[in-house]
Amino acid sequence: xxxxxxxxxxxxxxxxxxxxxxxxxxxxxxxxxxxxxxxxxxxxxxxxxxxxxxxxxxxxxxxxxxxxxxxxxxxxxxxxxxxxxxxxxxxxxxxxxxxxxxxxxxxxxxxxxx
Amino acid sequence: xxxxxxxxxxxxxxxxxxxxxxxxxxxxxxxxxxxxxxxxxxxxxxxxxxxxxxxxxxxxxxxxxxxxxxxxxxxxxxxxxxxxxxxxxxxxxxxxxxxxxxxxxxxxxxx
Numbered sequence: 001x002x003x004x005x006x007x008x009x010x011x012x013x014x015x016x017x018x019x020x021x022x023x024x025x026x027x028x029x030x031x032x033x034x035x036x037x038x039x040x041x042x043x044x045x046x047x048x049x050x051x052x053x054x055x056x057x058x059x060x061x062x063x064x065x066x067x068x069x070x071x072x073x074x075x076x077x078x079x080x081x082x083x084x085x086x087x088x089x090x091x092x093x094x095x096x097x098x099x100x101x102x103x104x105x106x107x108x109x110x111x112x113x114x
Numbered sequence: 115x116x117x118x119x120x121x122x123x124x125x126x127x128x129x130x131x132x133x134x135x136x137x138x139x140x141x142x143x144x145x146x147x148x149x150x151x152x153x154x155x156x157x158x159x160x161x162x163x164x165x166x167x168x169x170x171x172x173x174x175x176x177x178x179x180x181x182x183x184x185x186x187x188x189x190x191x192x193x194x195x196x197x198x199x200x201x202x203x204x205x206x207x208x209x210x211x212x213x214x215x216x217x218x219x220x221x222x223x224x225x
Contacts, residue, residue, distance in 0.1 A: 004157070033212070040123070042203060042217035043158070058212065090157055102148065103213060105157030 004106035006091055012112045019078040021089055021109050029095030032074035036087040081113045117141045118206050120216035127223050133191040135219050137204030144206040149189050152201045194223045
């Protein structure tokens with residue numbers, strides 16, 4: 001079974017702090033994704049990566065950056081957290097051998113910025 | 115601009131009846147469509163998908179129908195069970211990488 005894990009289920013940070021959200025997948029997937037989920041807005045893509053050290057902006061990259069130094073790990077960075085970044089953050093991965101475009105999601109990190 | 119739209123935020127169905135969740139899209143380049151199911155405090159899980167070369171795909175109680183001319187797809191759940199109560203997201207792709215998600219429909223199946 002594909003497993004996608006996220007470093008924290010719940011996180012509380014203060015405005016202006018630098019925040020790291022970590023995601024690890026164990027299926028050797030090439031593609032990894034970061035989404036945020038907000039009520040009434042669904043899932044919105046922040047960034048994705050299709051290879052080590054490669055990254056692409058999604059629909060809402062402002063205020064975020066990412067890092068992919070190893071194939072299994074994809075980090076989301078909030079350089080200076082703001083209250084409007086309070087959200088549920090979901091990491092996903094996909095790769096060959098899976099149904100086309102099927103993404104596997106982690107359990108999510110509920111981030112609160114005070 | 116929302117390219118995948120789920121216009122019903124919620125749906126309530128009695129156990130044993132059919133649940134029909136609808137999804138519309140605007141981008142004619144989309145060639146693959148997926149449905150995900152999400153329980154509270156969990157990540158979404160893949161449910162069923164359909165390629166644009168098909169108009170129907172069935173997996174047990176779940177069937178997805180695609181109407182390309184109307185840019186519309188629907189998910190049918192028959193019979194509905196209380197464990198089906200969750201938020202359902204429709205998603206579409208044309209790039210091979212990223213998925214465009216709808217806002218979700220919250221399904222409640224009552225006993």
